[in-house]
Amino acid sequence: MPTSSIPLNQFDATQGVFRLSNSHPPAHLPVPNPTKSFWIDSAPDANPFAKEGSEGALTSDADICIIGSGITGVSAAYHLSQAIANGKLGKDKSLTAVILEARDFCSGATGRNGGHLIAATYKQFRRLQETYGTEQALRSMEMENHTVEALLDIIQAENLADAVDLAAWGHNDLFLTEKEAATAEGDLNSAKEAGVNVKSVEILDAQMMNDRYGTPYPGYRFPSHNLWPLKLVTELYKLAKSRTSNFSLTLHTRTPVTSITPSSPSASSIMPRRYTVNTPRGCISCSYIIHATNAYASHLLPQFTGPAGIIPNRGQVIALRAAIGRDKLGMAGWVANEISEYWFPMPAKYDGGKDGNPLVILGGGREATAPRFELYEDDDSVINEDVSRLLKDFLPNLFEGRYEKGRKPEMEWSGIIGRTIMRDPFVGPVLDVDGDPEKYEGQFISAGYSGHGMPRAFGCAEVVVDMIISEIGGLEWSIPNWLPDRYLTWNRFLNKEHATMG
DSSP states (O other): OOOOSSOOSOHHHHHHHHTSOSOOOOOOOOOSSOOOOHHHHSSTTSOTTTTTTSSSOOOOEEEEEEEOOSHHHHHHHHHHHHHHHTTTTOTTOOEEEEEEOSSSTTOSGGGGSOOEEOOOTTTTHHHHHHHHOHHHHHHHHHHHHHHHHHHHHHHHHTTOTTTTTOBOOOEEEEOOSHHHHHHHHHHHHHHHHTTOOOTTOEEEOHHHHHHHHSOOSOEEEEOOEEOOHHHHHHHHHHHHHHSOTTEEEEEEOSOOOOEEEEOOOOTTOSSOOOEEEEETTEEEEEEEEEEOOGGGHHHHOGGGOSTTSOEEEEEEEEEEEOSSOHHHHOOOEEEETTTTEEEEEOOGGGSSSTTOOOEEEEEOOGGGGTTTTTBTOOOTTOOOHHHHHHHHHHHHHHSTTTSOTTOOOSEEEEEEEEEOTTSOOEEEEOOOTTOOTTTTTTEEEEEOOTTOOTTTHHHHHHHHHHHHHHHHTTOOOOOOTTSOGGGBHHHHHHOHHHHTOO
């Protein structure tokens, strides 16, 4: 019987690393020489905005400064443009924004991830229900549904399916142990009893899975999507720039933010410039700051250092060619081993010709790096050879004859995930742990998605932008009915017990 090359049931051990002594320094800036990612480096035109704004004059003034050009930062710019275009600040009101990126455009986690766009559907429901209550568990599902549906609506409305390589092949959860199968069954039943629509979930026993996909393990199948993450962010950026002439957006890549210092606002300013954002290329004055830096958040915000904050965690991905054609392989996105290993086949145009076989993007393998599991690692210029070996064997061991043992990946890269002990992001105003309400006034954050940012970041950026627009316009902000309360920064920093649940 095929077996997994990955150590199983390592989740509890991984969570235990979070509780180690808080002696780790803040994250460094992203390294200047990251490994080459398939999404970014497989073609010369894969990243058309790679070096945008990296030379010439630096923007010196903006209403809003966004730090980070991944899906969070660019989504924030998109939502800002929508808010201005829709007149949320009044007719003819304008805003200026600048995006700053330490390296090339979208070169962090978004440009290095697994390419999945999957709402939870039922996963983790029982744990969330037991920990936070039924209402918050339902919001957790709704939050991801809201995000995924919003992105799909944009892709459809703007006719971008081909541009972002959208694939709607569905998703399979593969259960390699009886414990995983029992947990999934409990999650599915609890979600159904709470009113979640799980009718689309198809239960596949081991024989059905073997007949369809060639692996003798049970699983669940449900609708989902995959895409090229960098291409999605590229299109969102273009939409943000072109939505309305009342929103001015500038991008400066290769412009790391080294520090943020308070400014002395001019009394005559309509929107006082509260901060100076410092970079090696010069300074930018701004009124609001959005930290879209994910794993690197603690570099500028030391309160996010350590177990109660956002921990850098190195992940690894390979692009591996299957040994059979897509008609026999079966098209689906996959997750296995307690949501640790994830893979999907690229669309047919990447098969390498008429008789070519699918190119599969596979990530995971941190279980091979116990006892630290690559936590507190923020250098994506290196590959962990233990992870590399296990990833190469993972699919050949699970799907006999469908992947060639010992085959060299066509590309292999690493990336830095921002993890939190709760596995949930921080969303909202940046707070001072010592209680000074003015120290970070006008600074906001959306970060710490714990490897699950594609179905959450766009929605979280929407929340942060809505907070800023409400503040600028003197409007009352209210929490959306799809956002879990625990995401909000004031619930994380003020409720210490809540903030450290694992």
